[in-house]
Amino acid sequence: MHTPVHEGLFTVDPPALLGALCGECEHHCFPRLAHCPYCGCENVDPVTLSDHGTLWGWTEVTTAPPGYEGVVPFGFGIVELPEGLRIVTRLTSPTATYEYGMAMRLQIVDLGDGVVTWEFTPETERGV
């Protein structure tokens, strides 16, 4: 049994992030909101975001921060989707060999006790 760490952010099967597209300023956003975070209008349509992108930033969290009970170290960074949206995300650890612009793919990761969230992992690790 998988329990999402928070409702309404992503689907588990298939792994996908749930975003929105603004009908006025045409920006994508994540998470889904009632108002576009860029222009404030209500003309936002729910969309499923791309499940792949390129690595834009990465680091590794080496000690457990307050309120976090999962494994350390873990990867943390930003992946840029083809929609032009930069997503804050966990990354598969270790990140030592990561490079700017490398191809990344979305997957679901277990934080413990069946609670799951999203993360991005290098395409090559999956042999894609």
Add this chain to the structure above:
Amino acid sequence: MTSVEIAGVGLHPFGRFDGVSVTDMGVTAVKAALAEAAIPRGGFQAAFCGTAYAGVAAGHKVLGALALTGMPIVNVEAGCASGGAALQLAMGAIQAGQYESVLVFGMEKMPKGIIRSTFFEPWREQAGLAVTPAYFALRAQRLMRESGITKNDLADLVVKNRRHGVNNPDAMFRKEVSAQEVLNSRLVCDPLHLFMLCSPNEGAAAVVLRRAPADGSARVTLASAVLRSHLPGSVLGEATPLSGIDDSFIPPPSTLAAKAAFEEAGVGPDDLDIVECQDTDAARELLAWEELGLCASGDQARILADGDAAIGGRRPVNVSGGLLSKGEPLGASALGQVVELVRQLRGEAGIRQVAGARVGLAHTVGRGANACVTIIKA
């Protein structure tokens, strides 16, 4: 426009003080500032208190302990810029003719380690997406990529500020460090090592503002105190959203605040003799130089190498030692910078005095996002 004088400043040192309450620290700073300004009981008509963690009515507790209540007391939270926000409110009220004298103070008693913030919903902490130094690290990495800064430059920045801190009796860390020691300290979030990050800690600062006397006798005036918030878009901005877009043409809040502060004060970056700016991590100060218009992107390494930003240099930055030496008590940090600049502009900074300092700028930026820029003139 009404000129506003900084009539008195006071500080409780920044550090760790077991058994001393946040109220006690506020009392120390407030008493010192009121004494310096020679303000009698009932001599100020309002008080603004900046704090993020001290809880409900924190300012009321401080003034209650001194039997100085009765006037409006407003507690102000604007993250790392809380003190600057309080200063902006006080300055505006004096300029509007609402009050003649206003007390502004800020204090904090932060737990050790990574700052925990109610800003983040619990699920974000649980998912590992609320790690402040990790955000700092991503910002540092981007700055290195886009401005050609190296990890050695980050270390050199720490060396500069810690060297300055040696001469500040109110700082928490007063021991010089070498670049090698910085690079050998524990890796927290690559590229940031422990010594490249400031320590959340404890302290308080206070400032008394009043309408400047018509005879021009004010020694130090507050030329501008500007608070700005973020515009949407930057994924790595202090607003820490879960996503963002191309932010190449979206000015950060520090730039918005700096532009307005320069305009209001009628000065530009070249007029500044001394700067105190946000160095919550080593890269943050180098980024602030760009954002405040002190240098062009990519010039930081040269400025560090030439010593332009060190004491004795062309325009010293963080001669107090910065937050890297002082530590960061959120509500007190912006006002702590103002205290430093006032002492410098009065020529009372002792062995860390910047000779002939006449115009200074203070800057903080943080959670919200909030950024404040203050310009002070002698």
